[in-house]
Amino acid sequence: MRIYxxxxxxxxxxxxxxxxxxxxxxxxxxxxxxxxxxxxxxFSDTDVEKFRAAGQTLLEQMDSLVIDATIKSPExxxxxxxxxxxxxxxxxxxxxxxxxDSNLLSLQKDKNTAAFLVLQxxxxxxxxxxxxxxxxxxxxxxxxxxxxxxxxLRITPKIERYxxxxxxxxxxxxxxxxxxRIDKMIEEDEEFRRYNK
Amino acid sequence: MTIQRKKxxxxxxxxxxxxxxxxxPQWLQRMPELDIIADIDSVYVSSKLQNNISPGYWQNVAxxxxxxxxxxxxxxxxxxxxxxxxxxxxxxxxxxxLNKPIIFTGSQKQDTEKxxxxxxxxxxxxxxxxxxxxxxxxxxxxxxKLIRANQAHRVYSYSLNVFESPDSAVLGKIDFSIRIxxxxxxxxxxxxxxxxxxxxxxxxxKIQPVFNIKEMSQRFVGKAGVFVEGQGHSVPQDLESxxxxxxxxxxxxxxxxxxxxxxxxxxxxxxMTLESALVKFMYVIAQxxxxxxxxxxxxMSLAGExxx
Numbered sequence: 141m142r143i144y145x146x147x148x149x150x151x152x153x154x155x156x157x158x159x160x161x162x163x164x165x166x167x168x169x170x171x172x173x174x175x176x177x178x179x180x181x182x183f184s185d186t187d188v189e190k191f192r193a194a195g196q197t198l199l200e201q202m203d204s205l206v207i208d209a210t211i212k213s214p215e216x217x218x219x220x221x222x223x224x225x226x227x228x229x230x231x232x233x234x235x236x237x238x239x240x241d242s243n244l245l246s247l248q249k250d251k252n253t254a255a256f257l258v259l260q261x262x263x264x265x266x267x268x269x270x271x272x273x274x275x276x277x278x279x280x281x282x283x284x285x286x287x288x289x290x291x292x293l294r295i296t297p298k299i300e301r302y303x304x305x306x307x308x309x310x311x312x313x314x315x316x317x318x319x320x321r322i323d324k325m326i327e328e329d330e331e332f333r334r335y336n337k
Numbered sequence: 338m339t340i341q342r343k344k345x346x347x348x349x350x351x352x353x354x355x356x357x358x359x360x361x362p363q364w365l366q367r368m369p370e371l372d373i374i375a376d377i378d379s380v381y382v383s384s385k386l387q388n389n390i391s392p393g394y395w396q397n398v399a400x401x402x403x404x405x406x407x408x409x410x411x412x413x414x415x416x417x418x419x420x421x422x423x424x425x426x427x428x429x430x431x432x433x434x435l436n437k438p439i440i441f442t443g444s445q446k447q448d449t450e451k452x453x454x455x456x457x458x459x460x461x462x463x464x465x466x467x468x469x470x471x472x473x474x475x476x477x478x479x480x481x482k483l484i485r486a487n488q489a490h491r492v493y494s495y496s497l498n499v500f501e502s503p504d505s506a507v508l509g510k511i512d513f514s515i516r517i518x519x520x521x522x523x524x525x526x527x528x529x530x531x532x533x534x535x536x537x538x539x540x541x542x543k544i545q546p547v548f549n550i551k552e553m554s555q556r557f558v559g560k561a562g563v564f565v566e567g568q569g570h571s572v573p574q575d576l577e578s579x580x581x582x583x584x585x586x587x588x589x590x591x592x593x594x595x596x597x598x599x600x601x602x603x604x605x606x607x608x609m610t611l612e613s614a615l616v617k618f619m620y621v622i623a624q625x626x627x628x629x630x631x632x633x634x635x636x637m638s639l640a641g642e643x644x645x
Contacts, residue, residue: 144513174513188512196497197459197481198512214374215514218466221370225458243373250369 148211210235229278343410343469352443392537395427411438411468422612425486429475433640438472483509487642536623567594
């Protein structure tokens with residue numbers, strides 16, 4: 141999944157923000173952020189221009205949004221509003237003991253927005269748990285079960301011959317065959333399952 | 338820490354088929370996301386397209402904003418795309434001393450109803466966010482661009498950016514958030530010495546290949562001003578002479594025409610959009626009858642409309 145992480149710049153919370161990004165990246169996601177932190181990426185200039193020409197915002201290119209609103213900013217509300225408009229699963233984190241805008245709380249009761257919004261107060265030691273729970277939630281909401289991510293895979297002639305031989309005279313495409321094998325690997329990977337607990 | 342919530346007034350002037358005077362509040366309530374950005378109130382102005390292109394209608398929109406200026410931080414106007422630039426340009430002149438954000442937006446026509454609804458919602462959210470900023474500008478917000486309204490022109494493409502402008506009039510872009518380009522903004526705290534009114538007693542002429550000078554001169558009788566749209570064409574010398582003669586008594590604007598440029602009475606304009614030039618002319622002739630003063634005002638920037 142492509143996740144946008146947003147937070148208000150703060151030296152005190154910088155290591156915590158980095159931890160959030162680390163967890164998201166370690167779970168197999170690519171992360172973009174308004175902060176300059178390790179492991180978070182940015183769109184290339186070419187991509188940015190392409191989206192601008194089409195009148196699209198970069199947020200539309202993301203699968204979900206994670207905000208740490210421990211330090212309040214008017215920008216947080218705007219990002220949540222825009223993400224929900226585009227039906228992007230959104231995790232709104234704030235440290236235990238800090239307030240949340242009452243209008244955000246009402247969004248959790250609204251039938252149009254509640255399905256995509258998770259408001260979560262947290263203590264640092266439980267961050268990983270909340271983030272992993274959100275990833276599972278986002279994968280379902282974002283319809284990740286439907287293959288929609290396209291990438292180019294270069295293979296050797298030997299692999300190509302094998303895939304052809306394996307799928308020849310079956311109703312299965314080479315891509316389906318590979319997807320099924322990878323799904324099976326995920327199911328059997330205990331280490332990955334343990335990490336996601 | 339608490340953050341002071343801003344108040345934004347949404348004026349509905351049409352653009353979304355399903356919205357009526359009675360269901361406007363309910364329609365806005367279907368976008369609960371708006372409430373987390375600001376406290377929202379709404380006013381139904383009108384959705385009748387035929388009214389959107391009349392000076393009375395533009396003044397109505399401006400008056401609605403002016404009478405609420407103290408109560409709200411900013412204003413968002415939902416408006417049909419076709420006539421939006423006239424209303425927005427008029428408001429930029431009529432309220433050029435307001436010093437608050439006034440954002441025009443609406444719905445782009447799209448292939449599917451779903452996409453259209455999504456775009457108006459995203460445009461509205463972006464507009465409300467901008468209306469909470471300190472931004473003394475009248476702008477249009479469509480797609481991912483915030484543009485000074487009186488320098489915007491319509492583009493016809495599949496893109497959600499239905500308006501474009503010179504780079505210097507792009508006031509902001511949307512990516513993950515809204516980036517405002519401070520260097521392109523007008524100065525804050527403009528103090529206008531003008532009255533907030535328009536004179537619509539203007540004869541509008543388009544240069545055509547065939548014309549009858551005698552018939553044309555009849556149309557100018559009793560008019561407070563004549564606005565000639567050249568559409569980039571050459572103006573025949575006898576017609577330019579007619580305009581020049583007329584311009585000794587009545588102000589004449591010759592917009593976007595290939596001319597000698599030598600007739601000193603005529604006001605030649607080619608450094609602003611058609612909508613801005615026409616509305617500005619109506620605004621200027623409502624302020625003064627002095628021909629030299631009118632010429633001077635037409636050639637200077639009154640609301641950031643001049644494209645350098």
